[in-house]
Amino acid sequence: MIRQRRTDESANADEPTGPLTRRGVLRAASVTVAATSIAGVAPAETGSRTAEIEEIDFRDGTPPVSDGPQGRDEVVFHAHGYTQSGNSVGIAETFRSTARDQGYDGTVAAITWDDSGLPGWAEESARDTGPMVADWLDSFRAENPETTIRLLGFSMGGIVTMETVAAIDGSFTVANADMIGSYEYADAPCQGVGYYEAIANSCGGMYNYWSANDGLARLGAGGASCASAETPENYADVDVTDAVGGHLEYQSSPGCVQSILDNYGDDGGGDCGGETETTTEQGFLAWWNGSDTATYSTTTDAPCGIEIELTSPSAVAEFDLFVTYDGREPTRDDYDDRSAGAGSDETVQASLDGATDLGLLVDAEEGWGEYSLTITERGQ
Missing domain, CATH: 2.60.120.380 (Jelly Rolls)
Structure with a gap:
């Protein structure tokens, strides 16, 4: 079983306290830290295309719907972190391999976005990618109306996930919009910040898997920090500290991945709570x-x-x-x-x-x- 905590503690001194916009204004105070840490810990790799993992590549604009897996019961779309675009498929394969060991037989696909340049530029690119992913998913749904859609964003890929939900903005819903080790700001899910209504109206559930051992994440280092505000009813922080020893261990951790799968359920998503x-x-x-x-x-x-x-x-x-x-x-x-x-x-x-x-x-x-x-x- 999973262990989950909703938090409404005051923001840490190192975390932003002002409101966010959906497009996200880069905060200069965090760029220096990110440049000296994220870039050094999450190196880019050049990986060959792994069999059965299909890549939806947004680096040169919105790709055709045919690039995604067609006619599947459900698809987990995994978005990589900073400097990992060259190994996007390989990282998605790590998640799929761990999930297979836990008995999951759903389809996993890789969302690739432009993470080039310094961390601030990459973060802006992640925010710009979200609306493109939302438009692509809308077209994908039209071609695959029976497919359950789940999003899983790692590190800066968590920003891609959040901005995708913001761009969907209730026009349709995905079953899950989850994050692991997310680099999104810790107050992003809080009421009054800018994402609250979109989360409530655009996904069956948003689960943020965080670890106190993660020294690089924001939202993924301790869950939502909302002061006196609230998070949406369909949002939950999931503490996987016991299973994740560092920023790069989420996809390979059986305990973390099992927690993710526990929240998928057996029904294809979206119906729990009827x-x-x-x-x-x-x-x-x-x-x-x-x-x-x-x-x-x-x-x-x-x-x-x-x-x-x-x-x-x-x-x-x-x-x-x-x-x-x-x-x-x-x-x-x-x-x-x-x-x-x-x-x-x-x-x-x-x-x-x-x-x-x-x-x-x-x-x-x-x-x-x-x-x-x-x-x-x-x-x-």
Whole structure:
């Protein structure tokens, strides 16, 4: 199961705090850092075209629809990072190979964009590529109306993904618009920044897979940083720190790739949530009653997802949430998922594959106060 956290912490001092536009204004303060780090860590390679991985190359403009895989059940379009255009197909193949090992048999294609020049120029190019990808996908949909479309952007390819969603702007939807190790700004998904409505209206889900071990990413280094704002309901940060040890390890990490596949589900995307059930429980924790446990059994006909949200109005409470997916009683040392950040507002989200018995633990790390535990089950 995946471990996910929605964050609304204040932006770090090194992160931008002003609003973004969809086209993205380059921020000079980040260019020097990028020039001395990204270029040195993500070298370009010249790779031969890998069998079955089809390349959609936007470096010289919008390519014909026929360059993409035709008549497939679903396609994951992988967008590479900075200085990787020469090995775009090879990097997509790494993701596909790892996904194959996890049992995924869908089609993977490579989106190639112009990442030449200094980081600032490449970032501007990534933002310019997004609308071209959106136009191409619109034409691709017309030729392949039964194909499920999923986007996966790595590093600066995450900017391509975000700008693609912005250009789609609700005119159609893709099943997933995901990012791994994204170099997009950490406040990009936040309400009031410029991408919020497009994310909400243009994709079934946007999952941002981040690792605290990633020293190069922005959004991919710690998730969304929204201060007091919110992210769209269909956006979630997924912590893959335990599975990803550095910026270049996402595609080859079985744990990270399995988390991505968990959010694809079994239905081809977009239908999870057709049926929902919501349950809310109240409780109180203090020194004489430091934890509460409960169980929850799914009730929808075909459970496909779950969100457990813990909130407390107490200013002195620091409550943590632990979850199991086989009905056993969780502890701080024995759990499948957890959300244990500062404060008492915690969220765990996961994909489900049929009827599931959940074990729940609300534990007071310190402090006391009332709490609410809201469980939202999604079915197909």
